[in-house]
Amino acid sequence: MSNTENNNIKKERFPDRGSLILHFLKGSKSLFIISVIFSALTSVFALAEPRVISFAVDSIIGDKEPEPGIISGTILTVGGGLESLKNGLWKVAAIIIVLAIVRLLCKFFFQSFNARAEEKFVRRMRDLLYEHIIRLPLSWHGANMTGDIIQRCTSDVDTVRRFLAEQLTNLVRITVLIILAICFMVRINPILTVFAVMLVPVIIGYSTYFYTKISDQFEKVDTMEGRLSAMVQENLTGVRVVRAFGRERYEKDRFEAYNEKYINSWVKLMRLLTQFWATGDLSGGLQALIIFGVGTYMCVKGNLTAGEYIAFVSYNAMMIWPVRMLGRMISEMGKAGISIDRIRYIMNSDEEDGMRKDEIVSADMTDTDGEKTDADYRKILSGDIVFEGVSFEYPNSSGGSETITDVSFTIPAGSTIGIIGGTGSGKSTLMYLLDRLFDVDDGKGKITIGGVDIREIPRSVLRSYIGIVLQEPYLFSGTLAENISITTQEMVMSEVTDAVRTAALTETVEKFSKGYDTYVGERGVTLSGGQKQRTAIAQMLIRKTPIQIFDDSLSAVDADTDRQIRAALREKEDGATTIIIAHRISTLMHADRIFVIDEGRLAESGTHDELVALGGIYAKVYDLQNAAIEKLSTGANGAEEYE
Ligand SMILES: Nc1ncnc2c1ncn2[C@@H]1O[C@H](COP(=O)(O)OP(=O)(O)OP(=O)(O)O)[C@@H](O)[C@H]1O
Numbered sequence: 001m002s003n004t005e006n007n008n009i010k011k012e013r014f015p016d017r018g019s020l021i022l023h024f025l026k027g028s029k030s031l032f033i034i035s036v037i038f039s040a041l042t043s044v045f046a047l048a049e050p051r052v053i054s055f056a057v058d059s060i061i062g063d064k065e066p067e068p069g070i071i072s073g074t075i076l077t078v079g080g081g082l083e084s085l086k087n088g089l090w091k092v093a094a095i096i097i098v099l100a101i102v103r104l105l106c107k108f109f110f111q112s113f114n115a116r117a118e119e120k121f122v123r124r125m126r127d128l129l130y131e132h133i134i135r136l137p138l139s140w141h142g143a144n145m146t147g148d149i150i151q152r153c154t155s156d157v158d159t160v161r162r163f164l165a166e167q168l169t170n171l172v173r174i175t176v177l178i179i180l181a182i183c184f185m186v187r188i189n190p191i192l193t194v195f196a197v198m199l200v201p202v203i204i205g206y207s208t209y210f211y212t213k214i215s216d217q218f219e220k221v222d223t224m225e226g227r228l229s230a231m232v233q234e235n236l237t238g239v240r241v242v243r244a245f246g247r248e249r250y251e252k253d254r255f256e257a258y259n260e261k262y263i264n265s266w267v268k269l270m271r272l273l274t275q276f277w278a279t280g281d282l283s284g285g286l287q288a289l290i291i292f293g294v295g296t297y298m299c300v301k302g303n304l305t306a307g308e309y310i311a312f313v314s315y316n317a318m319m320i321w322p323v324r325m326l327g328r329m330i331s332e333m334g335k336a337g338i339s340i341d342r343i344r345y346i347m348n349s350d351e352e353d354g355m356r357k358d359e360i361v362s363a364d365m366t367d368t369d370g371e372k373t374d375a376d377y378r379k380i381l382s383g384d385i386v387f388e389g390v391s392f393e394y395p396n397s398s399g400g401s402e403t404i405t406d407v408s409f410t411i412p413a414g415s416t417i418g419i420i421g422g423t424g425s426g427k428s429t430l431m432y433l434l435d436r437l438f439d440v441d442d443g444k445g446k447i448t449i450g451g452v453d454i455r456e457i458p459r460s461v462l463r464s465y466i467g468i469v470l471q472e473p474y475l476f477s478g479t480l481a482e483n484i485s486i487t488t489q490e491m492v493m494s495e496v497t498d499a500v501r502t503a504a505l506t507e508t509v510e511k512f513s514k515g516y517d518t519y520v521g522e523r524g525v526t527l528s529g530g531q532k533q534r535t536a537i538a539q540m541l542i543r544k545t546p547i548q549i550f551d552d553s554l555s556a557v558d559a560d561t562d563r564q565i566r567a568a569l570r571e572k573e574d575g576a577t578t579i580i581i582a583h584r585i586s587t588l589m590h591a592d593r594i595f596v597i598d599e600g601r602l603a604e605s606g607t608h609d610e611l612v613a614l615g616g617i618y619a620k621v622y623d624l625q626n627a628a629i630e631k632l633s634t635g636a637n638g639a640e641e642y643e
């Protein structure tokens, strides 16, 4: 991406609907074009049939002099002249059968090309959307509702698919059909054609009107359906909360109320559709009646032959349905426009930079000329971590207050650092900044590792060297071993068992009958909070990164396991710079240095002993936790209190 423009106007990647559709159409465009051609040919062959019949009635059965034309000329050539045809009417029947077969073949090719095009198009659209969405920054995900994103990826994608694969091809076919039918009709009888097309604008007009109304109602029903399924999804995901708080009845009533609204909207939609079809049938019938009336009159008067009459009535019948469809298509295309815009919004949102491979190759490192190799980066990221006057405010924070204010500290390479602070004080936020999940704005300080500003290190590189155990671990559906090795290229069992040992999870795994193949996540064994935390620790350890962060990762394990894990971590001696965030002083008291964060500021720092001697926040917390431990360890007295 070149950044040569100096103006501030941000150029959208897809400035209009067409550019986005063309982007998605790569690889399927020619298939679509071929399918449209076959679809148009279907119309052409369908229209030829009545012409053959009228020729047979007038010139073969009757005595009318054959008029020059492509169709009559072809019949005469194929049939071996008028005389031969008069003696063998079966030849006309054969021509009609051949026409029908050719039409069916065209239809077959249309459908198979169309299906292939459609499948390619949808796959590309979904792949590109998904690929883009997972690269969008966390702040974007924070600002957009998951349910809405899913709706855009499913039902909006489907609307666009229908627009291209069904409506657009149909539109071409129908337009060809209507135009050709009118041409044929004019050739037969211009005056009767005027009667036939008289009602066409009316039918298109009211179809468009009705379908706009129907579309609006459809959208309402759609939204309601979305809300209804969101409700079901929430209740199923939070089924434990629903049970634990005895909210079944409340949830059931809420669901029933919504469901009723949904049904009412649906009934309204059906009523509109019924009105539409009834009016449509009426106008179609009216038009046919006019043609019958006027046509018969003309026939009797001798202005129209019997064959022409039959052909005319066929053309009229062929035309009515497409004309009605046209109105529907016009309004449905409007709906597709909305869906395309909704998808365009996602595709126009900026991805996190430094996440794509091609970008990383040309990553712009300001203070070097050559490109950095993997080894260079490892060296940099094995250096000291320095926060210099860092302030930060979340992009969607409403109060305009800073979460982090002027924080400066140094974490020497290879040391172990403890971070403690009240809940909501900004500990996790500091780690998010270090991992570039959020970026420090210009002029709000900087974070360097090994002397390099982390904003100059591509995100994917940075993250591949920082291991972080998130405060709220998430397990994917899969086996335990798969979950632990999810971040590695391939699963090496010895590495998995190593990581599991350090995370003090071996005993737990041995207790499962299927061991490492135990299925966890959705539809699997439910791990306890502590087991989940330890799985997440193993997941991080297996990556062997030079920086390792434990964000409150030992909170759900007992003090004994906590000690066991810390001892195992120390034993590893891999020289990793380790950051341990905890609320329990015992978890981090042995750290080389401890930072106390209070309301986004660095309040105190020092070793455990220094901080206790300081008599500040840390000392107070230590005293409180010590008192609680003493109370517990006095055993009998403590137990008496509960009796
Ligand atoms: N993605 C976010 N968007 C907006 N505000 C956020 C976001 N994440 C956290 N915050 C806010 O930032 C503040 C600091 O949150 P943070 O998670 O860093 O606290 P913490 O010190 O880790 O707390 P705890 O000990 O409870 O984990 C909180 O007030 C929180 O509401």
Ligand SMILES: [Mg+2]
Residues within 6 Å of the ligand: 427, 428, 429, 471, 551, 552
């Ligand atoms: Mg936190």
